[in-house]
Amino acid sequence: MVVAALLSLLLVGLFIRVSKARGWGQPVRKDGPQTHLSKEGTPTAGGVPFVVALALVFFPLYLTGNAGGPRELLIMLTALGMGLIGGADDLLKVRSRMTGSGRKELLAREKFPLQLIVGLAFAWFAAPLAAHELVPGFGQIGDILLLTLVMVGSVNAFNFTDGVDGLLGGVAIIVLLPLLALSPSAALLVAVLLGFLWFNAHPARVFMGDMGSHAIGAIAAGAYVLYADVWLLPIAAIVPVAAVLSVIIQVTYFKRTGKRFFKMTPIHHHFELSGWPETHVAMRFWVVTAIATAGVWWMLGGRP
Template identity: 85%
Template sequence: MVVAALLSLLLVWLFIRASKAQGWGQPVRKDGPQTHLIKEGTPTAGGVPFVLALALVFFPLYFTGHAGGPRELLIMLTALGMGLIGGIDDFLKVRSRMKGSGKKELIAREKMPLQLLVGLLFGWFAAPLAAHELVPGFGQIGDTILLTLVMIGSVNAFNFTDGLDGLLGGVAIIVLLPLLALSPVSALLVAVILGFLWFNAHPAKVFMGDMGSHAIGAIAAGAYVLYADVWLLPLAAIIPVVAVLSVVIQVVSFRTRKKRVFKMSPIQHHFELSGWPETHVTLRFWVVTAVATAAVWWILGGRP
């Protein structure tokens, strides 16, 4: 974990230098919190170097027998698959900003089939390896469908949680704490996120982007399915769940009633526009996650 954290720190630092030299900056929504306007031009896609650091440390350990068995490989490959989808999105955003034209990002109908493919592969191989029974009577096909939905839901929920300095990184670390002794991939992810957070702490010198958030969501889902209990994931990841629900509620309300429920979604931006400083939103969301994860830890302690 120390090696992974230091490697992540180095790669993220190099990435920031390269990003500034090339002008790979993040545009900021003008209708969002006004305090975000100073973030215009901050390097984005910072998840690329820490996911690279994760892979560079994991695979040598795995192939020398020091990083677990098939479960860990499945989690890692799924994270890389989902991360690649997010990476394509990051690449399109950066290229569009540099050129001033071209495709700006993957839209939902392009991204969803790719996530579905990776999710199905995960679900099929994970169902027989799940730590606890999923739904009695479902069988392999039913369990595969369930785990596919869990994987896709987790990836998008963690993706929607991004947007404030340090928010997603801190939430992800807390969510994964109960599984550090069980899942080497989870432990290494926590380490590389720590290296990333050195630069992502407020005021952020780099933003995570979709590759990082997609990989985090995939590892969180995979680890809870294979080492804990799939039904505990929504409790530990209560903030990502609320974030994605706020987006769904906002979209449905606006399309059906032409009214917005929140000042802005995901919900972290609603609190910002309600007057909470960005650092307060981040810290309070960490606290909520810590309480929820503590409850998960307590539940897991009472199970065989």
């Protein structure tokens, strides 16, 4: 974990220097919180270097028998698969920013089927490892469908949580704490996130981007499915769940009434527009996550 954290620190720092030299900055929504306008041009896709650090540490450990068995390989390959989908989105955003033309991002109708394919592949191999039927009465097919939805839902929920300095990195670390002694992938992700947060703490010198958030969501889902209980994930990940629900509520309410239910979504932006400083949003969401994760820890018997 120490090596992973230091390698992440080094690679993220190097990435920031290269990004600034090449102008890989991120545009900021003009209708969002006014405090975000000063972030215009901040390097994005900072998840790329910490995912690279994660892979560079994990695979040598795995090949020497020091990073668990097939479950860990399944988690890591799923994280890399989801990360590549997010990375393609990051690449389009950076290229569009640099050239001023071309596609700005992957469309939902392109991204979602790719996520389903990776999620289905994970579920196919993960379902037989479950200690009991997850969907009583439907057998393994029901379990596969459920785990596919859990994986895809987790990736998108953690992706929606990104948007405030330090928020997603801190939330992810707390969510994974009960599994540190069980899953090497989860432990190494916590380590590389510590290196990333050195630069992502307010005021952020780099943003995470989709590759990082997709990999985080995949490892969180994989670790809870294979080492704890799939039904505990939405409890620990209460903030990502709230983020994705806020978007669903906003879209549904707007289509029916033509008005906004929240000032802006995902929900962390609603609190910013309500007057909360960005640092307060991140800290308070960490606290909520810590309380929920403590409950999960207790339900797991108070063991790591």
